Amino acid sequence: MLRSLFAGISGLRVNQTMLDVTGNNIANANTVGFKSSSTVFQDTLSQMLTASSAGGAGRGGTNPIQVGLGVQVAATNTNFNQGSAQSTGRPSDLMLQGDGMFVVQRGNDTTYTRAGAFTFDANGTLVTPGGGRVQGYPVDGAGNYIPGPLNDIVLPSPVAPAPELQSYEIGRDGKLTCTFDDGTKQVIAQVAIADFNNPMGLEKVGETSFATTTNSGAAELGVSGEGTRGSMIAGAVEMSNVDLAAEFTNLILAQRGFQASSLIITTSDQVLEELVNIKR
Numbered sequence: 001m002l003r004s005l006f007a008g009i010s011g012l013r014v015n016q017t018m019l020d021v022t023g024n025n026i027a028n029a030n031t032v033g034f035k036s037s038s039t040v041f042q043d044t045l046s047q048m049l050t051a052s053s054a055g056g057a058g059r060g061g062t063n064p065i066q067v068g069l070g071v072q073v074a075a076t077n078t079n080f081n082q083g084s085a086q087s088t089g090r091p092s093d094l095m096l097q098g099d100g101m102f103v104v105q106r107g108n109d110t111t112y113t114r115a116g117a118f119t120f121d122a123n124g125t126l127v128t129p130g131g132g133r134v135q136g137y138p139v140d141g142a143g144n145y146i147p148g149p150l151n152d153i154v155l156p157s158p159v160a161p162a163p164e165l166q167s168y169e170i171g172r173d174g175k176l177t178c179t180f181d182d183g184t185k186q187v188i189a190q191v192a193i194a195d196f197n198n199p200m201g202l203e204k205v206g207e208t209s210f211a212t213t214t215n216s217g218a219a220e221l222g223v224s225g226e227g228t229r230g231s232m233i234a235g236a237v238e239m240s241n242v243d244l245a246a247e248f249t250n251l252i253l254a255q256r257g258f259q260a261s262s263l264i265i266t267t268s269d270q271v272l273e274e275l276v277n278i279k280r
Contacts, residue, residue: 035083
């Protein structure tokens with residue numbers, strides 16, 4: 001069979017993948033904390049028709065003659081560039097300006113996200129829209145975080161005659177400060193921030209969250225402003241970093257690539273037809 005026929009089929013497959021990735025990016029243009037992806041192509045093995053040869057007496061060397069066998073997807077790279085800020089005015093909504101991710105506990109699984117649309121549930125626990133529990137550090141009497149295991153971030157529920165919680169706020173350093181009806185203030189927790197050596201190695205697991213893989217490296221935990229971790233903004237969320245102009249351009253490229261690959265198959269079919277009908 002013609003090599004071009006299978007090369008055309010491989011072109012259909014990879015351009016379909018590019019369409020899928022681009023379509024997913026466009027669909028999530030308004031998703032809080034979404035990070036767009038891009039496809040990277042590479043050629044497959046090439047068939048050797050004639051090997052190279054070294055020069056000899058009276059003649060020069062020759063280069064190899066090879067024919068490519070098609071294309072394949074090399075990677076789908078995640079773009080972790082900063083998304084724009086959208087002010088919400090809700091004190092439990094958080095946004096990271098810079099590197100890092102929020103740490104979320106979902107049952108026995110730990111995931112990481114840039115989507116900071118959080119709220120406090122009926123038990124006073126800071127949670128994601130899907131019910132994941134946002135993790136943070138306990139603090140000492142001076143309000144400094146205590147390194148060690150992470151905990152759920154829970155608002156205090158004092159019993160009378162203890163002071164009653166009146167309001168709360170989360171600072172740029174991620175510290176949750178509660179104000180009580182007797183005028184006293186107390187830092188009760190500090191939001192944890194995870195950083196990674198290779199964030200592009202993270203695996204998307206749904207709900208705008210990521211999980212670690214062998215190539216992402218383990219999460220390096222800390223707090224806002226520590227190391228390379230960004231600062232925190234309360235009352236705002238990070239929007240999707242999808243560039244619609246670029247995505248629509250990619251849509252055209254994928255469409256034309258798919259169309260061209262299908263034309264290769266059509267042309268190869270016509271050649272095979274001529275071959276079959278060569279003797280009439």
